[in-house]
């Protein structure tokens with residue numbers, strides 16, 4: 001080994017079991033994703049699974065996923081190796097030394113007070129497991145994690161427990177089972193974990209063992225006995241119960257803490273910290289050295305969290321679900337069940353009264369779809385055709401042929417104002433924002449490698465005032481990015497005005513006719529062109545109306561001061577009767593935007609995709625005076641044939657569905673994966689998009705003439721490919 005310290009690695013593989021057909025589809029989808037990372041993953045039947053693990057009862061197994069290259073490490077040896085490696089590189093290690101106090105000095109250095117003295121650091125990494133929030137609070141940094149009890153037992157010695165046994169995962173039985181020195185270690189991720197408040201933990205911050213809890217562990221252990229009947233005849237040598245940190249979205253957190261430059265966090269590992277730790281450590285080291293992540297880490301960026309997520313009641317209620325989420329069915333569009341509702345738009349109760357089925361994003365309750373009268377609005381998930389599709393299809397039809405209204409109050413809204421607002425935004429945005437008042441600009445924001453950090457719309461409200469609109473999910477991260485890039489010498493004030501405005505999005509070919517009934521504004525093309533905004537009346541309210549669409553139709557987003565939102569909504573609905581106005585939810589938005597190939601950050605746009613690769617070259621003004629963040633990195637790509645491009649796909653089979661992470665094959669070879677997809681109800685086929693990689697360049701000819709297939713859950717489906725949207729490729733419909 002590089003460090004001279006053996007880590008006890010054995011490559012015994014992992015065997016994930018499916019007890020039912022739904023889980024088998026999930027495993028097949030995982031096998032498909034694994035291939036895109038070059039990992040060999042094989043789906044096998046119950047008998048083959050028993051060949052690999054003779055003790056299992058195949059009657060409980062519908063199929064399995066075997067990854068031969070997986071293995072196990074000895075945790076103590078592995079940590080000693082990491083220590084040894086760090087020391088070799090010049091690190092000093094202080095064991096059993098408490099960081100008692102953290103301070104940020106006026107010089108920008110951090111002072112860490114310990115019993116052996118004060119350590120001054122230019123860069124500080126907070127990685128104290130579940131104690132991280134306590135330390136972070138001393139610096140005003142929020143770290144939303146919460147402890148849960150995590151339990152495993154170790155049996156007495158068993159003949160069947162030989163070292164070559166793969167690690168067994170039985171998600172439907174909530175357990176994992178590993179060979180451990182001739183015994184079996186049975187651990188669980190039960191459906192609802194047991195949250196543990198940090199003040200209930202013993203004071204000493206070393207290795208903590210919590211009391212046995214057989215009542216809680218009984219269900220997983222009974223399930224383990226179903227799969228390995230021999231467990232019924234063996235005693236338990238040890239019950240281990242330890243506290244571990246869980247996060248609201250079951251993903252760990254990494255990166256520079258918003259508002260605390262040079263203070264980094266690596267915490268909240270959801271009981272997978274040993275597995276993830278080395279990779280997370282490397283990614284963080286690169287981030288610190290380069291000043292920016294060297295890969296797409298948006299999913300785990302600590303800045304993704306919203307302030308409310310540090311609320312202790314919220315965390316306590318969510319933590320148990322986060323533990324269960326490690327093994328629950330990872331249905332497409334699955335919603336959290338705990339710690340809800342947190343944030344409600346002023347229209348929430350009106351939507352609920354009209355049978356909305358809500359989903360949660362950034363704490364907001366958002367209508368996902370509307371059930372017809374008499375039907376209970378409840379999600380029934382599926383890997384194929386969930387129960388809401390038929391209703392979503394109706395909402396999509398209304399959007400394409402008539403008019404819909406969607407409550408998008410959860411949008412993040414930010415005011416940027418001051419004498420230097422324009423100069424600041426010109427530097428931040430690749431788009432040209434020095435435009436006449438009332439003009440809207442769609443622009444990505446880029447990092448220094450030219451990668452997309454987010455995409456926003458910018459509305460010039462006045463010479464020295466702009467309103468920025470971000471998606472609800474990315475709003476906090478966007479704000480952190482904006483504030484990180486502020487030049488303190490400039491006169492610019494950044495204010496989060498999300499709560500001040502509700503948003504009604506009125507979309508569809510009849511949206512103009514409907515709005516004309518309730519507003520005295522002139523909404524004709526000449527008076528109100530696409531990508532402009534104006535203050536208009538809506539009933540008694542005054543709204544900032546933005547002529548925009550995320551579905552590819554004529555439409556307006558009405559930003560209405562929140563206290564006027566209910567009145568405006570009632571006015572709209574009453575007038576809408578004449579137009580068969582339909583309430584629509586976020587599922588419809590997703591299907592419609594995929595048909596029109598509008599990209600979404602977090603799916604189709606990421607910090608390692610450039611605007612040219614994403615087909616968003618139109619949004620980048622390379623020659624604007626003064627440049628912008630990321631400009632220089634884009635220069636080599638300008639006007640070139642690229643080896644990576646976002647391509648649209650339409651499946652030939654009208655029955656098949658796409659969600660995300662399906663494989664893209666060109667002439668049989670893997671060339672990428674689907675970043676997002678949905679059934680196109682207007683097209684009658686599933687559509688999706690994803691980056692295609694090709695060493696000779698992804699040209700129009702390659703895209704249009706190549707033999708593409710999309711592999712879904714290990715099955716291949718022929719697909720048509722295009723660099724443009726399959727629905728209204730020339731964008732005629734938005735022109736109204």
Ligand SMILES: Cc1cc2nc3c(=O)[nH]c(=O)nc-3n(C[C@H](O)[C@H](O)[C@H](O)COP(=O)(O)OP(=O)(O)OC[C@H]3O[C@@H](n4cnc5c(N)ncnc54)[C@H](O)[C@@H]3O)c2cc1C
Nearest residue numbers: 098099128129131150205206242244269271272273274275
């Ligand atoms: C029973 C159990 C089984 C598990 N099994 C697995 C597994 O099989 N695979 C896997 O990947 N993960 C597993 N995990 C999870 C894994 O152990 C954790 O995710 C991982 O240890 C988290 O690493 P960490 O560095 O974030 O926190 P920790 O490992 O908790 O380390 C934080 C350290 O910071 C120290 N500290 C706290 N406050 C201070 C302070 N003020 N000053 C100085 N030091 C401080 C603590 O003493 C501690 O040593 C398991 C967890 C449990 C409880």
